[in-house]
Amino acid sequence: EAQVTQNPRYLITVTGKKLTVTCSQNMNHEYMSWYRQDPGLGLRQIYYSMNVEVTDKGDVPEGYKVSRKEKRNFPLILESPSPNQTSLYFCASSVGAGDEQFFGPGTRLTVL
Amino acid sequence: AQSVAQPEDQVNVAEGNPLTVKCTYSVSGNPYLFWYVQYPNRGLQFLLKYITGDNLVKGSYGFEAEFNKSQTSFHLKKPSALVSDSALYFCAVRSRWNYGQNFVFGPGTRLSVLP
Numbered sequence: 051e052a053q054v055t056q057n058p059r060y061l062i063t064v065t066g067k068k069l070t071v072t073c074s075q076n077m078n079h080e081y082m083s084w085y086r087q088d089p090g091l092g093l094r095q096i097y098y099s100m101n102v103e104v105t106d107k108g109d110v111p112e113g114y115k116v117s118r119k120e121k122r123n124f125p126l127i128l129e130s131p132s133p134n135q136t137s138l139y140f141c142a143s144s145v146g147a148g149d150e151q152f153f154g155p156g157t158r159l160t161v162l
Numbered sequence: 163a164q165s166v167a168q169p170e171d172q173v174n175v176a177e178g179n180p181l182t183v184k185c186t187y188s189v190s191g192n193p194y195l196f197w198y199v200q201y202p203n204r205g206l207q208f209l210l211k212y213i214t215g216d217n218l219v220k221g222s223y224g225f226e227a228e229f230n231k232s233q234t235s236f237h238l239k240k241p242s243a244l245v246s247d248s249a250l251y252f253c254a255v256r257s258r259w260n261y262g263q264n265f266v267f268g269p270g271t272r273l274s275v276l277p
Contacts, residue, residue, distance in 0.1 A: 054205075083265065091265040092166075092252055093206075108264050127257035140205060148194045148213065148256065151265075 053067050054154035056141050062160045063131055071126045073141030074143045081144045082124040083151065084116065086137040093140065099124055100147065105142070131161040164189045166255050166268035174274045175243045180189030183238040183271045195236045196254040197227055200270075206252065221248070228273045239273060 054075045063069055075082065083098040085108075095108030099118040113135055115127040122144075128135060138158050144152040165188045173183045187193060199211040210221025217229045227238045234254060253268040 085267070088170075090269055092168075092269040095264050095266070098264060105262070109266070120207075127218075142206075149209060150196070150208040151206075153198075153207070155205050 052152070054141055054143055054152050056154040056157050058157060059155060060158050062162065066087055066130050068133060069128050069159075071096050071139060071141075071153060071159070073124045073126065074122050075124075075141075075143040075152070076113050076122065077143060077145075077152065078144055079143035079152075080121070080146050081149070081151075082118065082161075083142045084114070084124070084143065085140045086110065086135075087140060087156075088137050096126070096139075098147075113149075125126065125137045131159075136161050137161065163262075164255055164257060164266040165180075166253050167269040168251075168253055168265050168271045170271050171269075172272045172274065173272075174276060177245055177263050177275050177277050178242050179246070181240050181243045181275070183251050183272065183273060184267060185236045185238065187236065187253070187255040189255050190256045191257050195227075197221065197225070197236075197238050198222045198252045198254065198267075200252065201251075202251040209251075211240070233275060245275045247277050248273055248275045 076155045080101045084096040085093040087093050093112045097116040101107045141154040144151045167186045181229050195212040198206040200206045200271045210219050210231045220226045250270050256265045
């Protein structure tokens with residue numbers, strides 16, 4: 051089944067404790083992206099990747115890191131999480147940047 | 163800078179009536195335009211997109227959208243609403259000429275279809 055998977059689905063952590071949210075797609079897509087969803091703000095793009103080893107900042111990259119060492123994986127790293135990073139996070143992938151995106155199920159992160 | 167506006171936080175419509183969810187955008191050059199739907203506790207699902215060609219785009223589940231370049235709008239429509247259409251709808255835009263390749267989503271419109 052074609053899908054985008056994210057882990058974990060739910061995470062509660064404390065300020066400053068490094069964490070990684072994994073994202074994997076099995077569709078051989080080149081474009082991958084991370085978004086955060088906050089009430090009233092819609093989805094805001096954090097980082098995106100056009101292909102392996104090619105990443106770039108979206109609209110809200112501060113406090114986040116990404117890497118794209120393999121085509122299928124695009125982990126999101128929070129080196130020192132803060133409470134304002136409490137949000138619902140989505141990973142997405144598509145064939146190319148102008149194509150429909152397939153979204154993962156989301157990761158609900160709470161930073162205390 | 164790119165931006166998307168969805169002027170209505172909430173749209174209520176009776177089952178069987180036509181529905182419209184509005185979207186206006188601002189982008190440099192020609193746009194890629196998308197509509198996505200989010201059901202409760204789910205990820206987003208693609209509905210339809212406009213790249214070029216006919217201004218009326220048909221998508222999944224009987225939805226369609228009309229691209230209006232002069233009004234920079236891309237309103238989502240359906241001739242006859244179903245209760246199961248109740249969800250959160252997002253409009254998104256990307257510039258075709260933007261080297262940055264980033265997407266901008268609107269804040270979302272919650273559609274409630276009343277039986």
